[in-house]
Structure formats: C-alpha cells, structure tokens
Amino acid sequence: MADTPAAPATTSGAQSQTLSRGIRILEILGDERGPLSIDEIAARLGVHRSIAYRLLRTLEDHRLVGRDAAGLVALGPRMAALAAGVAQDLQAEALPELTAVANELGMTCFLAVLDGAECITLVSVEPRHTVASVAQRPGARHPVTVGAPGKAILAQVPEAEWPDDAPASLHDEVARSRLAGFATSHDEVIPTVQSIAVPLALRGQRPAAIAVVHVATDRTDAEIAIRLQRSAASIRDALGA
Helix, strand or coil: CCCCCCCCHHHHHHHHHHHHHHHHHHHHHHHCCCCECHHHHHHHHCCCHHHHHHHHHHHHHCCCEEECCCCCEEECHHHHHHHHCCCHHHHHHHHHHHHHHHHHHCCEEEEEEEECCEEEEEEEECCCCCCCCCCCCCCCEEECCCCHHHHHHHCCCCHHHCCCCCCHHHHHHHHHHHHHCCEEEECCCCCCCEEEEEEECCCCCCCEEEEEEECCCCCCHHHHHHHHHHHHHHHHHHHCC
C-alpha cells in the first residue's frame, strides 16, 4: 500500500515563526522608553526590513502598534485594552493602593508579577505632586534574579524552582529579605535608581510584589517597606487571599 503523502513541514513552521516574530516585536516595543524606526526593529529582530515591515503592517491593522508622522513605531491603543484584562480583579484592587502610596511617598509605585523567569510590571502609578519621578511602565520586564521586586517574588518561590542562572549571592540576599519582610536594590535594573519591594502572596495567583522606585529620599527603606506592607495587606483582604 502506498504511503500517504506527508503534509508539508514548512507551513506550520513558517506560521509559528511569523507569530513568534510578531510577539517579539511587541516585546521589543514594550521594553523601549520611546518609539523605534522600522530599521531598528528589523535589526533587533534579526530580519530584513521588508519582513519587519510586513509584520508591522499586520500588527498595525489590529491596532496593536501605531506609527507617528515620522514613521516611528510604538505600541498601539489596543494593547492597553488587552492589558486591562490581565488579572483584572488584582489590578482593580491594587490601583487605589498604588495611587495612595505614590502620592504619599512621592515615588512611582507599581505591582509586579512573576512571568516565567522574568519580573513584569502589571500596573504602575506615578506621584501626582512631584517635580520629577522615575517612570516604570506597565509591561516593563527584567530577569527575576535582579531588582527588589524580583527578590520579593523569589522569597515566595522554592529555590528549586529558581532560574538556573541565579547567582549564589542571591540566595543570601533573598534569605535576608524574608527575615526583614522586604527587599531592596540599588542600581541593579536602572542606573542611579533605588527600589524597595514587599511580597504580595495571593492564593491561586502568580507570586507578586508591590514596589516603589526613586532616586533619593529622606525616608528609610524600613519606613517605606512598612507603608508598602499595609497596602499589600489591604489588597490581600480585598481579594480574600
């Protein structure tokens, strides 16, 4: 009996590669602090400009990205709508607390969650009445092995489940954070920026943390941590966790 012809192996592979590249573009734009040119996106993606252009046109049709008058590309308004649906209850309960902390301390306050081996900002609030503050955009991500939010998150995760590249020194830092009830970082993610974070353990959800970022302050790390811990407890109570 003749063998049944095999389906072309390239079709699904090409589709998967296209999808992967489209997602990667969104990640690249999400990590940026400003718009990028098509050439810059192509270079970071490692593809020809024409391929990047076709991918961007598709994303643009779905309003996931947009281009300004100069042709520079940034995330589009549809991304905000999609992001609002992620952990909606958590975002809704966290937002008033983050706003209160940001305005009380004069620092950007944000909620971060564990995403694979990375720490990703879910929602962020900048203080209302300050001359300058550190921006921390939703969608910003960095390895969970660096930064105060990452340490506060790892304090909730068994060490056997940590990323393989976690440095040995991190184990001692996280152990100290568990004892203190908060984690700190200086110049680890953004040069000159300091951060304080407290764990936010929620039943049935990924490990999370509430954190602030600032350049300089008269408040001690412990004072800031106590204020964050009050907000974390309020969010847990509101979610029944």
